[in-house]
Amino acid sequence: MSPGDDRFGDAPYxxxxxxxxDIKTYFETDRGLVRSVDGVSLTxxxxxxxxxxxxxxxGKTVLARSIMxxxxxxxxxxxxxxxxxxxxxIGIKPKDMRAFWGAQMSMIFQDPMTSLNPVMKVGxxxxxxxxxxxxxxxxxANELAENLLESVRIPEPRKRLSEYPHQLSGGMRxxxxxxxxxxxxxxxxxxxEPTTALDVTVQAQVLDLMAAQQRERFMAMVxxxxxxxxxxxxxxxxxxxxxxxxxxxxxxxxxxxxxxxPYTEALLSSIPKLDDKSHTRLATIPGRPPDLVHPPKGxxxxxxxxxxxxxxxxxxxxxxxxxxxxxxxxxxxxxxPEGAAALEKNRKAGAxxxxxxxxxAEA
Numbered sequence: 450m451s452p453g454d455d456r457f458g459d460a461p462y463x464x465x466x467x468x469x470x471d472i473k474t475y476f477e478t479d480r481g482l483v484r485s486v487d488g489v490s491l492t493x494x495x496x497x498x499x500x501x502x503x504x505x506x507x508g509k510t511v512l513a514r515s516i517m518x519x520x521x522x523x524x525x526x527x528x529x530x531x532x533x534x535x536x537x538x539i540g541i542k543p544k545d546m547r548a549f550w551g552a553q554m555s556m557i558f559q560d561p562m563t564s565l566n567p568v569m570k571v572g573x574x575x576x577x578x579x580x581x582x583x584x585x586x587x588x589x590a591n592e593l594a595e596n597l598l599e600s601v602r603i604p605e606p607r608k609r610l611s612e613y614p615h616q617l618s619g620g621m622r623x624x625x626x627x628x629x630x631x632x633x634x635x636x637x638x639x640x641x642e643p644t645t646a647l648d649v650t651v652q653a654q655v656l657d658l659m660a661a662q663q664r665e666r667f668m669a670m671v672x673x674x675x676x677x678x679x680x681x682x683x684x685x686x687x688x689x690x691x692x693x694x695x696x697x698x699x700x701x702x703x704x705x706x707x708x709x710x711p712y713t714e715a716l717l718s719s720i721p722k723l724d725d726k727s728h729t730r731l732a733t734i735p736g737r738p739p740d741l742v743h744p745p746k747g748x749x750x751x752x753x754x755x756x757x758x759x760x761x762x763x764x765x766x767x768x769x770x771x772x773x774x775x776x777x778x779x780x781x782x783x784x785x786p787e788g789a790a791a792l793e794k795n796r797k798a799g800a801x802x803x804x805x806x807x808x809x810a811e812a
Contacts, residue, residue, distance in 0.1 A: 462534040462535050464534075464535055465492040465493060465494050466493055466494060466495045466533065466534060466636060466637060466669050467491075467492065467493040467516070467531075467532070467533055467637060467669065468492050468530070468531075468532040469489060469490055469491050469492070469516060469529070469530070469531050469532075470490050470529055470530040470531075470532075471488050471489070471490055471528075471529045471530065472486060472488070472489050472490070472512070472515060472516070472527075472528070472529035472530070472531060472539075473486060473487055473488055473526070473527070473528045473529050474486040474508075474511055474512070474515040474520065474525065474526070474527050475487075475525070475526040475527075476524060476525055476526075477524040477525070477526065478524075478742070480742045481742045481743070482526065482742065483741045483742055484692075484693050484741045484742075484744065485508050485511040485693055485741060486508045486511050486512050486515055486693050487508075487692070487693035487694050488529075488694060489508075489512055489529075489690075489693075489694065489695055490695075491688055491695070491698070493637070493669050493671065494669065495636065495667060495668075495669050496663075496667045496668065496669060497669055497670075497685045497686070498663070498669070498670040498671075498672055498683060498684045498685050498686075499670075499671055499672070499684060499685065499686045499687070499688060500672045500673075500674065500679075500680030500683070500684035500686070500687045500688070500701070501513070501671060501672070501673045501674070501688050501690060502674055502675065502676070502677055502680060502687060502688070502689050502690065502716065503675065503689060503690035503691055503716075504675055504691070504716075504734075504738060505675065506738045506741075507690040507691050507692065507693070507738065508690050508692070508693040508694075509641075509673045509674075509675075509690055510559070510641055510642075510673060511693075512690070513556065513639045513641055513671060513673055514556075515527060515531075516531050516538075516639075516671075517546075517550065517554060517556060517639065518538060518541065518543060518546045519550075519556070522543070527539065533549070533553065533554065533637070534636075548582075551578040551581065551582055551632065551633050551635065552578075552582040552633045552634075552635065553635055553636055553637065554635050554636065554637040554638070554639070555629075555630035555631070555633075555635040555637075555638055555639070556630065556638070556639040556640075556641060557623075557626050557627055557630045557638065557639070557640045557641065557643045557659075558626065558641055559641050559642040559643070559645055560645070561614070561619065561622035561623045561625065561626045562614065562615075562619070562622060564626060565614040565622060565625065565626065565629075566614070567613065567614055567615060568613070569613075570610065570611055570612065570613060571598075571609055571610055571611075571612055571613070571614065571617070571625055572591060572594050572595075572609075572610030572611060574625070574629055575594040575597060575598075575610075575625070575628055575629050575632055576590040576591060576593075576594050576632075578629065578632050578633055579593055579594065579632050579633060582633045583633060591610065593632070594610060594628070594632070595607050595610060597628040597631060597632060598610070598624075598625070598628055600628070600631075600662070601624040601625075601627050601628045601631075601658055601662070602624065602654075602658060603621055603624050603625070603628075609621075609625075619647055619651070620647055620651040620654065620655065623643060623644070623647060623651075623655055624655070624658065626643075627643075627655070627658065627659060627662070631662060631666070634666060635668065636668060636669065637668065637669045637670070637671070638659075638663070638668050638669070638670045638671070639670075639671045639673065640659060640670060640671065640672050640673060641673045642673055642674055642675070643655060643656075643659065643672075644656060644674075644679070652679075656679065656683060660683060672684055676720065677713075677716050677717050677720060678720050680701070681701065681705065682701075684701050685700065685701060686698065686699065686700050686701060686774070687699060687700075687701050687704050689704075689710060689712065689713045689716070691712050691738070691749060691750055692738060692739050692741060692744060692749035692750070693741060694749070694778070695768070695776075695778075696710050696712055696713070696750065696777065696778045696779075697709060697710035697712070697713045697776065697777040697778065698774075698775070698776045698777075699771075699773075699774060699775035699776070699777075700773070700774055700775070703773060703774070703775050704775075705717075707775070707784060708783055708784075709771065709775075709777035709779055709782035709783050709784065709785075710750075710777045710778065710779050710782070710783065711750065711754045711755060711756045711779065711781075711783055711788075712734075712750045712754070713783075714783050715732075715734045715753075715755075716734070718732045719731070719732050719733060719734060734753055735753055736752055736753040737753075739752070745762070746762065746763065746765075747760070747761050747762045747763050747764050747765050748761045748762075748764075748765055748766055748778075748779070748780070749765070755792060755795060756779075756781045756783070756788055756791045756792050756795070757791075757795070758780070758781060758791050758794070760780050761780055761781070764780070765778075766778045766779050766780045
Protein backbone atom coordinates (compact mmCIF):
# COMPACT_ATOMS: atom_id res chain seq x y z
CA MET A 450 0.00 0.00 0.00
CA SER A 451 1.27 3.51 -0.81
CA PRO A 452 -0.06 7.01 -1.43
CA GLY A 453 -0.45 6.01 -5.04
CA ASP A 454 -2.58 2.99 -4.21
CA ASP A 455 -5.70 2.47 -6.35
CA ARG A 456 -7.85 3.12 -3.30
CA PHE A 457 -6.85 6.75 -3.45
CA GLY A 458 -8.09 7.01 -7.05
CA ASP A 459 -7.04 9.51 -9.69
CA ALA A 460 -9.62 12.16 -8.80
CA PRO A 461 -8.74 14.55 -5.95
CA TYR A 462 -10.36 13.65 -2.65
CA UNK A 463 -13.21 16.05 -1.86
CA UNK A 464 -13.65 15.35 1.86
CA UNK A 465 -11.56 16.74 4.75
CA UNK A 466 -7.85 16.02 4.56
CA UNK A 467 -7.89 14.59 8.09
CA UNK A 468 -10.91 13.14 9.90
CA UNK A 469 -10.38 11.79 13.43
CA UNK A 470 -13.36 10.09 15.07
CA ASP A 471 -13.51 8.97 18.72
CA ILE A 472 -9.83 8.05 18.85
CA LYS A 473 -8.60 6.40 22.05
CA THR A 474 -5.01 5.69 23.02
CA TYR A 475 -4.38 3.82 26.27
CA PHE A 476 -1.04 2.64 27.66
CA GLU A 477 -0.80 -0.57 29.67
CA THR A 478 1.09 -0.09 32.94
CA ASP A 479 1.50 -1.98 36.21
CA ARG A 480 -1.07 0.38 37.76
CA GLY A 481 -3.62 -0.14 34.97
CA LEU A 482 -4.57 1.58 31.71
CA VAL A 483 -3.38 5.17 31.32
CA ARG A 484 -6.11 6.89 29.28
CA SER A 485 -3.85 9.39 27.51
CA VAL A 486 -6.34 10.10 24.71
CA ASP A 487 -9.93 9.22 25.55
CA GLY A 488 -12.38 9.75 22.71
CA VAL A 489 -11.18 12.71 20.62
CA SER A 490 -12.80 13.75 17.33
CA LEU A 491 -11.73 16.52 14.94
CA THR A 492 -11.46 17.34 11.23
CA UNK A 493 -8.95 19.41 9.30
CA UNK A 494 -9.21 20.81 5.78
CA UNK A 495 -6.33 21.27 3.35
CA UNK A 496 -4.43 24.52 3.99
CA UNK A 497 -6.00 25.09 7.43
CA UNK A 498 -4.41 25.12 10.89
CA UNK A 499 -5.82 23.69 14.11
CA UNK A 500 -4.18 24.47 17.44
CA UNK A 501 -4.17 21.75 20.12
CA UNK A 502 -3.75 23.46 23.49
CA UNK A 503 -3.42 22.22 27.06
CA UNK A 504 -1.10 21.66 30.00
CA UNK A 505 1.66 19.07 30.05
CA UNK A 506 0.02 15.67 30.42
CA UNK A 507 -3.26 16.69 28.78
CA GLY A 508 -2.71 14.29 25.86
CA LYS A 509 -1.67 16.72 23.10
CA THR A 510 1.51 14.98 21.98
CA VAL A 511 0.03 11.49 22.32
CA LEU A 512 -2.89 12.60 20.14
CA ALA A 513 -0.53 13.81 17.40
CA ARG A 514 1.59 10.67 17.57
CA SER A 515 -1.49 8.47 17.63
CA ILE A 516 -2.85 10.10 14.47
CA MET A 517 0.47 9.50 12.72
CA UNK A 518 0.85 5.99 14.14
CA UNK A 519 4.10 6.84 15.94
CA UNK A 520 3.44 4.71 19.02
CA UNK A 521 5.28 1.86 20.76
CA UNK A 522 4.68 -1.58 19.30
CA UNK A 523 3.65 -3.12 22.61
CA UNK A 524 1.56 -2.10 25.58
CA UNK A 525 -0.69 0.28 23.61
CA UNK A 526 -4.45 0.08 23.03
CA UNK A 527 -5.50 2.23 20.05
CA UNK A 528 -9.09 2.48 18.88
CA UNK A 529 -11.36 4.75 16.84
CA UNK A 530 -10.88 6.07 13.33
CA UNK A 531 -8.18 8.18 11.66
CA UNK A 532 -8.82 8.90 7.99
CA UNK A 533 -6.32 10.74 5.80
CA UNK A 534 -7.90 11.68 2.45
CA UNK A 535 -10.46 8.98 3.16
CA UNK A 536 -7.86 6.28 3.85
CA UNK A 537 -8.26 4.57 7.24
CA UNK A 538 -5.01 4.49 9.25
CA ILE A 539 -6.13 2.56 12.33
CA GLY A 540 -4.98 -1.02 11.92
CA ILE A 541 -2.31 -0.30 9.30
CA LYS A 542 1.08 -1.86 10.09
CA PRO A 543 4.03 0.50 10.73
CA LYS A 544 5.90 -0.85 7.69
CA ASP A 545 2.97 0.22 5.51
CA MET A 546 2.75 3.62 7.20
CA ARG A 547 6.32 4.41 6.10
CA ALA A 548 4.96 5.27 2.66
CA PHE A 549 3.04 8.14 4.28
CA TRP A 550 5.55 9.34 6.88
CA GLY A 551 7.52 12.20 5.39
CA ALA A 552 5.83 12.00 1.99
CA GLN A 553 2.24 12.76 3.01
CA MET A 554 2.50 13.81 6.67
CA SER A 555 5.45 14.95 8.77
CA MET A 556 6.17 16.05 12.32
CA ILE A 557 8.39 18.75 13.79
CA PHE A 558 9.37 17.40 17.19
CA GLN A 559 9.62 19.34 20.42
CA ASP A 560 13.37 19.36 21.04
CA PRO A 561 15.57 19.76 17.94
CA MET A 562 18.70 18.66 19.80
CA THR A 563 17.25 15.23 20.55
CA SER A 564 15.19 14.79 17.37
CA LEU A 565 18.22 15.35 15.13
CA ASN A 566 20.89 12.64 14.94
CA PRO A 567 23.98 14.13 16.67
CA VAL A 568 26.47 12.01 14.68
CA MET A 569 24.90 12.57 11.26
CA LYS A 570 25.55 15.62 9.11
CA VAL A 571 22.66 18.00 8.52
CA GLY A 572 22.67 17.38 4.76
CA UNK A 573 22.35 13.62 5.16
CA UNK A 574 19.44 14.02 7.58
CA UNK A 575 17.53 16.07 5.02
CA UNK A 576 18.35 13.95 1.95
CA UNK A 577 17.53 10.68 3.74
CA UNK A 578 13.77 11.11 3.36
CA UNK A 579 14.12 12.68 -0.10
CA UNK A 580 15.92 9.62 -1.44
CA UNK A 581 13.56 7.29 0.43
CA UNK A 582 10.39 8.72 -1.15
CA UNK A 583 11.53 10.38 -4.38
CA UNK A 584 13.34 8.73 -7.26
CA UNK A 585 16.17 11.27 -7.55
CA UNK A 586 19.96 11.18 -7.72
CA UNK A 587 22.20 12.00 -4.76
CA UNK A 588 23.35 15.24 -6.39
CA UNK A 589 19.76 16.39 -7.00
CA ALA A 590 18.83 15.47 -3.41
CA ASN A 591 21.75 17.56 -2.13
CA GLU A 592 20.68 20.48 -4.31
CA LEU A 593 17.12 20.18 -3.01
CA ALA A 594 18.43 20.04 0.59
CA GLU A 595 20.40 23.23 0.01
CA ASN A 596 17.30 24.94 -1.40
CA LEU A 597 15.29 23.79 1.63
CA LEU A 598 17.82 25.28 4.04
CA GLU A 599 17.72 28.51 2.08
CA SER A 600 13.90 28.51 2.16
CA VAL A 601 13.94 28.22 5.97
CA ARG A 602 16.32 31.19 6.06
CA ILE A 603 19.51 29.49 7.18
CA PRO A 604 22.56 31.53 6.08
CA GLU A 605 25.26 29.80 4.01
CA PRO A 606 23.08 26.75 3.34
CA ARG A 607 25.72 24.84 1.38
CA LYS A 608 28.15 25.09 4.29
CA ARG A 609 25.52 23.94 6.78
CA LEU A 610 24.91 20.71 4.84
CA SER A 611 28.30 19.40 5.99
CA GLU A 612 27.93 20.50 9.62
CA TYR A 613 26.63 18.54 12.63
CA PRO A 614 23.65 19.65 14.77
CA HIS A 615 25.86 20.66 17.73
CA GLN A 616 27.55 23.26 15.50
CA LEU A 617 24.27 25.13 15.07
CA SER A 618 22.31 27.37 17.42
CA GLY A 619 18.96 26.26 18.88
CA GLY A 620 17.04 28.41 16.40
CA MET A 621 19.00 27.06 13.44
CA ARG A 622 18.53 23.46 14.61
CA UNK A 623 14.78 24.04 14.75
CA UNK A 624 14.92 25.42 11.19
CA UNK A 625 16.74 22.26 10.12
CA UNK A 626 13.93 20.21 11.70
CA UNK A 627 11.43 22.22 9.66
CA UNK A 628 13.47 21.58 6.49
CA UNK A 629 13.55 17.83 7.25
CA UNK A 630 9.77 17.80 7.78
CA UNK A 631 9.11 19.72 4.54
CA UNK A 632 11.62 17.82 2.39
CA UNK A 633 9.07 15.71 0.51
CA UNK A 634 6.27 18.28 0.38
CA UNK A 635 3.80 16.74 2.85
CA UNK A 636 0.13 17.67 2.84
CA UNK A 637 -0.12 17.60 6.64
CA UNK A 638 2.40 18.93 9.15
CA UNK A 639 2.35 18.30 12.90
CA UNK A 640 4.31 20.87 14.93
CA UNK A 641 4.75 19.57 18.48
CA GLU A 642 5.71 22.51 20.73
CA PRO A 643 8.09 23.73 17.98
CA THR A 644 9.30 26.78 19.92
CA THR A 645 9.56 25.52 23.51
CA ALA A 646 13.37 25.63 23.75
CA LEU A 647 13.75 28.97 21.96
CA ASP A 648 13.83 32.54 23.22
CA VAL A 649 10.87 34.81 22.46
CA THR A 650 12.40 36.59 19.46
CA VAL A 651 13.42 33.34 17.77
CA GLN A 652 10.02 31.81 18.60
CA ALA A 653 8.29 34.50 16.55
CA GLN A 654 10.71 34.01 13.66
CA VAL A 655 10.17 30.24 13.59
CA LEU A 656 6.38 30.56 13.79
CA ASP A 657 6.36 33.16 11.00
CA LEU A 658 8.57 30.87 8.92
CA MET A 659 6.22 27.92 9.41
CA ALA A 660 3.23 30.08 8.45
CA ALA A 661 5.00 31.27 5.29
CA GLN A 662 5.90 27.70 4.28
CA GLN A 663 2.34 26.60 4.94
CA ARG A 664 0.89 29.29 2.67
CA GLU A 665 3.42 28.56 -0.05
CA ARG A 666 2.76 24.81 0.00
CA PHE A 667 -0.96 24.94 0.94
CA MET A 668 -0.36 22.47 3.78
CA ALA A 669 -2.66 21.66 6.65
CA MET A 670 -1.02 22.05 10.06
CA VAL A 671 -1.66 20.79 13.59
CA UNK A 672 0.05 23.16 16.02
CA UNK A 673 0.52 21.59 19.46
CA UNK A 674 1.29 23.98 22.31
CA UNK A 675 0.56 24.77 25.97
CA UNK A 676 0.29 28.50 25.20
CA UNK A 677 -2.98 29.98 23.93
CA UNK A 678 -1.02 33.08 22.94
CA UNK A 679 0.97 31.10 20.36
CA UNK A 680 -2.13 29.96 18.47
CA UNK A 681 -4.14 33.17 18.90
CA UNK A 682 -3.27 34.61 15.49
CA UNK A 683 -1.94 31.48 13.80
CA UNK A 684 -4.73 28.88 13.95
CA UNK A 685 -8.10 28.77 12.21
CA UNK A 686 -9.56 26.59 14.97
CA UNK A 687 -8.48 25.72 18.50
CA UNK A 688 -9.12 22.53 20.45
CA UNK A 689 -8.43 22.70 24.19
CA UNK A 690 -7.49 19.35 25.77
CA UNK A 691 -7.66 18.27 29.39
CA UNK A 692 -7.20 14.76 30.82
CA UNK A 693 -7.13 13.18 27.36
CA UNK A 694 -10.33 14.82 26.10
CA UNK A 695 -11.29 17.90 24.17
CA UNK A 696 -13.06 20.21 26.63
CA UNK A 697 -13.60 23.11 24.21
CA UNK A 698 -13.27 23.49 20.45
CA UNK A 699 -14.13 26.51 18.33
CA UNK A 700 -12.93 28.82 15.55
CA UNK A 701 -10.14 30.96 17.01
CA UNK A 702 -12.05 34.26 17.03
CA UNK A 703 -15.10 32.61 18.62
CA UNK A 704 -13.03 30.96 21.33
CA UNK A 705 -11.35 34.18 22.45
CA UNK A 706 -14.53 36.26 22.19
CA UNK A 707 -16.88 33.79 23.87
CA UNK A 708 -14.99 31.01 25.68
CA UNK A 709 -17.22 28.75 27.77
CA UNK A 710 -14.94 26.27 29.54
CA PRO A 711 -13.44 27.44 32.88
CA TYR A 712 -10.24 25.57 32.01
CA THR A 713 -9.83 27.63 28.83
CA GLU A 714 -10.37 30.79 30.87
CA ALA A 715 -7.77 29.64 33.41
CA LEU A 716 -5.22 28.92 30.66
CA LEU A 717 -5.71 32.38 29.18
CA SER A 718 -5.47 34.06 32.59
CA SER A 719 -2.14 32.32 33.28
CA ILE A 720 -0.43 34.07 30.33
CA PRO A 721 1.73 37.01 31.54
CA LYS A 722 0.52 40.36 30.19
CA LEU A 723 2.78 43.16 28.98
CA ASP A 724 0.62 45.85 30.60
CA ASP A 725 0.82 44.27 34.07
CA LYS A 726 2.72 46.29 36.67
CA SER A 727 6.18 45.17 37.70
CA HIS A 728 6.22 42.33 40.27
CA THR A 729 2.57 41.47 39.58
CA ARG A 730 1.91 37.96 40.87
CA LEU A 731 1.39 35.50 38.00
CA ALA A 732 -1.97 33.74 37.85
CA THR A 733 -1.79 29.96 38.16
CA ILE A 734 -4.22 27.06 37.96
CA PRO A 735 -4.42 25.47 41.43
CA GLY A 736 -3.90 21.76 41.95
CA ARG A 737 -2.63 19.31 39.38
CA PRO A 738 -4.05 17.34 36.43
CA PRO A 739 -5.92 14.15 37.41
CA ASP A 740 -4.51 10.64 37.54
CA LEU A 741 -5.36 9.18 34.13
CA VAL A 742 -5.35 5.64 35.53
CA HIS A 743 -8.04 6.48 38.10
CA PRO A 744 -9.69 9.71 36.86
CA PRO A 745 -12.34 11.43 39.04
CA LYS A 746 -15.98 10.46 38.60
CA GLY A 747 -17.51 13.68 37.25
CA UNK A 748 -15.91 16.56 35.39
CA UNK A 749 -12.17 15.94 35.26
CA UNK A 750 -11.43 19.62 35.91
CA UNK A 751 -13.81 19.88 38.91
CA UNK A 752 -11.15 19.65 41.67
CA UNK A 753 -9.37 22.72 40.23
CA UNK A 754 -12.34 24.73 38.93
CA UNK A 755 -13.46 28.11 40.29
CA UNK A 756 -17.04 27.39 39.10
CA UNK A 757 -17.35 23.89 40.61
CA UNK A 758 -20.67 22.74 42.12
CA UNK A 759 -21.83 19.43 43.57
CA UNK A 760 -23.15 18.29 40.19
CA UNK A 761 -19.65 18.62 38.69
CA UNK A 762 -18.31 15.93 41.05
CA UNK A 763 -21.09 13.50 40.22
CA UNK A 764 -21.81 13.80 36.49
CA UNK A 765 -19.40 14.30 33.60
CA UNK A 766 -20.72 17.00 31.25
CA UNK A 767 -21.25 16.04 27.60
CA UNK A 768 -19.66 17.95 24.73
CA UNK A 769 -22.32 20.61 24.14
CA UNK A 770 -22.77 22.15 20.68
CA UNK A 771 -23.15 25.93 20.89
CA UNK A 772 -23.40 26.36 17.10
CA UNK A 773 -20.91 27.76 14.61
CA UNK A 774 -18.46 24.95 15.28
CA UNK A 775 -18.23 25.85 18.99
CA UNK A 776 -18.34 22.93 21.42
CA UNK A 777 -17.62 22.82 25.15
CA UNK A 778 -17.82 20.42 28.08
CA UNK A 779 -19.19 22.24 31.17
CA UNK A 780 -22.31 22.35 33.40
CA UNK A 781 -21.74 25.99 34.45
CA UNK A 782 -20.17 27.71 31.43
CA UNK A 783 -18.23 30.97 31.55
CA UNK A 784 -20.32 34.00 30.55
CA UNK A 785 -23.70 32.40 31.29
CA PRO A 786 -26.14 33.13 34.15
CA GLU A 787 -25.50 29.63 35.51
CA GLY A 788 -21.75 30.19 35.48
CA ALA A 789 -22.01 33.63 37.09
CA ALA A 790 -24.25 32.23 39.84
CA ALA A 791 -21.86 29.34 40.51
CA LEU A 792 -18.87 31.69 40.68
CA GLU A 793 -20.67 34.06 43.07
CA LYS A 794 -21.80 31.18 45.28
CA ASN A 795 -18.21 29.94 45.56
CA ARG A 796 -16.94 33.46 46.24
CA LYS A 797 -19.39 33.91 49.13
CA ALA A 798 -18.56 30.45 50.51
CA GLY A 799 -14.85 31.28 50.38
CA ALA A 800 -15.38 34.63 52.09
CA UNK A 801 -17.45 32.98 54.82
CA UNK A 802 -14.79 30.31 55.39
CA UNK A 803 -12.04 32.94 55.59
CA UNK A 804 -14.09 34.96 58.09
CA UNK A 805 -14.68 31.90 60.26
CA UNK A 806 -10.95 31.14 60.31
CA UNK A 807 -10.19 34.72 61.32
CA UNK A 808 -12.66 34.57 64.24
CA UNK A 809 -11.22 31.20 65.32
CA ALA A 810 -7.68 32.54 65.19
CA GLU A 811 -8.60 35.63 67.25
CA ALA A 812 -10.34 33.46 69.84
